[in-house]
Amino acid sequence: MVAKETATTPPHVELGLTDDDVRAMYRQMLLARAVDERMWLMQRAGKIAFIISGQGHEGAQVATAWPLRPGQDWMAPYYRSIASAITFGMSAEDIVTAHLAKGDDVSSGGRQMPGHYGGAPYNIVSLSSPVGTQVLHAVGIAMGAWVRGEDVVTLTSFGEGTANQGEIHEAMNFAGVHRLPVVFVCENNGYAISVPLDQQVGGGNVAARAAGYGMTGVTVDGGDVLACYRAARDAHARARAGDGPTLIEAHVVRMTSHSSDDDQRRYRDPAEVEALKERDPISIFGDQLRGWGLLDEEVDTQLRADVKAEVNDASKRAEARPDPDVATALRHVYAEEQHDA
């Protein structure tokens, strides 16, 4: 009897996720994709100067951000982190507003290029363009929490190209020395702009490097949302228990060119690009949910319609927001009130 029950327990339940949880994860993936696709359209229409995409990364991003506690934990994401940022509190409207560089954009008030996620209200660290710098900020936040003895986990993400930066080594080494509460997520999509993995990563395996830092390294299929969630949940628990950092390497797919200024047909085989559709995490997770009886065509259609309406609404409101006022361009170079806080 017991054995039979175990055999029929859906895998998400084994992980402690409810039916509603996994449907909500699926919806976040759909929302991130819909925002992403909308911004490409807006870029083509000349409304957005530039777009750098997260399409194909949504499963890993939603799943790894899922264990984070809003208002308590921290995130230092990177330029493909649409789904991570949405899962950790940013709204579709926040994302579109930032891409339109509006004056009241929560990330930068229109000062930063698209894809530079961040938001003080969400504990998401402002991101720059030199890759990998944010990983040290994540480690510093974790150091702060460790010094103060506070229950805070910081997640930081980056690509496999960035994994080779010296600052990543310095960050992981330091986190390893003090067993800091950090979760490092390497979203390995096989390409650093045009340079493939075998020309980029010595040994070809980012997670294997974890052993050298005395931390746990885990490799997961970024198309397997529950595997990503399991890795992130365990990493989060490990961090909270004082058992140190974790390096998760999620193998994802980059379904678009590097950015709107790139054309991947110059360096990627058309057959390879075509085959990516089969590895789309949204299709894979949708099929799994259908297999577990948690999704049917009616529900899926309804979810997609909801998400579309949300993005339409978000875009409309974002476009109506004011542009930055040049009179504010000199503000916030230094603190405006000198104070001893």
Place this chain on the structure above:
Amino acid sequence: MPELNILEAVRLGMDEEMERDERVMVLGEDVGKKGGVFGATEGLFAKYGAKRVLDTPLTEAMIAGAAAGAAIYGLRPIAEMQFADFVYPAFNQIVSEISRMRYRSNGTFGLPMVIRMPYGGGVHGALYHSQSNEAYFTSTVGLKVVAPGTPADAKGLLKAAVRDPDPVMFFEHKKTYRLFKAEVPDGDTVVPIGKADVARPGTHLSIFCYGLMRTFALEAAETLAREDGIEAEVVDLRSLRPLDTEAILASVEKTSRALVVHEANRFGGFGAEVAALIAEEGFEHLDAPVTRLAGPEVPGVPFHHNLEDWFMISPAKIVDAARALAAY
């Protein structure tokens, strides 16, 4: 009032700030049990423990970047670069991240942090333990840069830097660490960032300087007064960014002659900014060209004492430059 040297003043400043505010922490290479290679953090490890006085790996980018993260989190880190010469691995963090964080986040993320760096030559440190690299940082908008020349200023400016809501690069000339003792006001005396100090009033010419150059300029001024009857006004800038432009222009208005002295090489050095300021805004007061006395155009301080002496600014070199300026 106790008499302290600059090293003791820096240490006391950190100690008092750590005592006052438990968010203040120190991190860097060998700052823990050893108390720093110069001894600046001596005693702090025993008093505040291994977490608040944190020995880091030999990783300068990490020191700066983790300090930035800690500041984001709400701490007030004081990061130590063992020598200013070793800051370059952290340059990306300081220039790309730390200086720009407030601006790029539209004022929502500020970085209240200090980076202390022993700089300067005259200690047989050669090319990689002697650099005066302040100009890289003074030209970076978003940073504040200070370089105290007295024990009282070292302590008072350090307190101001720790309490400042923005990142402060704190340059300590290592030759001044144990050079002399002077009175340091008791208690919580903060020296505001952005104010120059007229170290010696004078009427015939102005010498603008900072760090070790204050001591040398004062010594030169005594020689000039004694041997030439030239009364030099010595203005210790103390704060390079923000710069006390009013004090500079007021001194030039009074003396009509300006000599800018620094140890870093002349080309593109900080003196160029002071000279340009005087040329643009104090031109009508000038009776002579603004003059710079600066380090030679070589990539670093060479090691042998003959070579190092050739490199270094000295009171005698300041006297010569001041005489030429006075005679113009």
